[in-house]
Amino acid sequence: MQREKEKNFIHGAGFTLIELLVAITIIALLIGITVPAVQAARESARKMQCNNNLKQIGIALHSYHEAHKVLPFGVGLDHDGSVTSLGTLQDRRYSTHSMLLPYLDQVNVYNLLDFNVAPFTPFVNAGNDVQDQIIPRFNEIINGPAAIATIPTFLCPSDIDNLQSIWGHNNYRSCNGSSWSGRNGNGMFGQISSVQFSDVTDGLSNTAMFSERVKGTWNKLQHDLKSDLYDLNGVWTENQFRIACGGLTPQTAPAYMHDIDAGQTWLEGNMNWTRYNHTLNPNRVSCKNGFTWDGVVLPPSSRHPGGVNVLFGDGSVRFINENISLIVWQAMGTISGAESL
Numbered sequence: 001m002q003r004e005k006e007k008n009f010i011h012g013a014g015f016t017l018i019e020l021l022v023a024i025t026i027i028a029l030l031i032g033i034t035v036p037a038v039q040a041a042r043e044s045a046r047k048m049q050c051n052n053n054l055k056q057i058g059i060a061l062h063s064y065h066e067a068h069k070v071l072p073f074g075v076g077l078d079h080d081g082s083v084t085s086l087g088t089l090q091d092r093r094y095s096t097h098s099m100l101l102p103y104l105d106q107v108n109v110y111n112l113l114d115f116n117v118a119p120f121t122p123f124v125n126a127g128n129d130v131q132d133q134i135i136p137r138f139n140e141i142i143n144g145p146a147a148i149a150t151i152p153t154f155l156c157p158s159d160i161d162n163l164q165s166i167w168g169h170n171n172y173r174s175c176n177g178s179s180w181s182g183r184n185g186n187g188m189f190g191q192i193s194s195v196q197f198s199d200v201t202d203g204l205s206n207t208a209m210f211s212e213r214v215k216g217t218w219n220k221l222q223h224d225l226k227s228d229l230y231d232l233n234g235v236w237t238e239n240q241f242r243i244a245c246g247g248l249t250p251q252t253a254p255a256y257m258h259d260i261d262a263g264q265t266w267l268e269g270n271m272n273w274t275r276y277n278h279t280l281n282p283n284r285v286s287c288k289n290g291f292t293w294d295g296v297v298l299p300p301s302s303r304h305p306g307g308v309n310v311l312f313g314d315g316s317v318r319f320i321n322e323n324i325s326l327i328v329w330q331a332m333g334t335i336s337g338a339e340s341l
Helices: 002-013 017-068 096-104 128-140 238-246 326-333
Strands: 172-175 208-212 229-231 286-288 307-312 317-321
Touching (some): 017 172, 017 307, 017 317, 096 172, 238 286
Parallel strands (some): 229 286
Antiparallel strands (some): 307 317
16 A cells, blocks of 8 residues: 555656756746856847957057157158068067056066067068967077067957967957058058147047957968958059958958968057058958958958957047948048048
């Protein structure tokens, strides 16, 4: 009798197949609701950290301006003539980032740099195609101990890092302006520029200083239109080049050679490593006109849905929708274009 009661109790405590299926369905629905919410909350936190990084860069830029009465340049001097070259060991193509280090609590890294030599002496540049040569000779690189430093303020937590460069990587770029020229930019950070806040007649709150850009894939067989820099070599006007670049699609872009090393170092002021421009809307395709600094369409990009964070001259950071009017977006890139936003 006792065994019969225990048997009946056990059978009565079980689940029917229908009840089990209902329970599984409810759990699946809860997971379906919860996971996107958790992912959204995490991205919100990452986006906030990205925002804070740009604010820290803004504070550093204002501190630099207060100390030197001028903003740092976007890239230092080189010895190119009318034709751009890979560079020489006489060049001093240092980035804005390298000069901001003392104002970002990175004095120890800054003190390791020797600005009297080319950034990667004895190598002319740190391109991804010479990594196998750089690593065995790392001890010869004067600025190597500084260049390998990871600077947290230069990294956006929303981005993916597939770079295999040994150098400290970078997500944040100084604004070169709204033209395709990498030398004579009309923004705050051109080549050997010396912009003062008083030169920004368009208004500091209307003029971009820094934005973000996703890092490269380091994979020639992969195409990522947010990070790749496509080579559209030819005879173009600036407007023709901008339209041709903006017309590239995931289907047509793979026909062109592309750079995959975006943001591979914060040390050098290369356009594909530490600078950007307002030639096309955020998150659009980037292109270069062959091997030249004076034919580059390089908008900012991010993994945040719908746009990018932008640091303005007054130190404020705003999220700019990727579908902003191109006219307005280009006006934000210039310091004295007299545009009305």
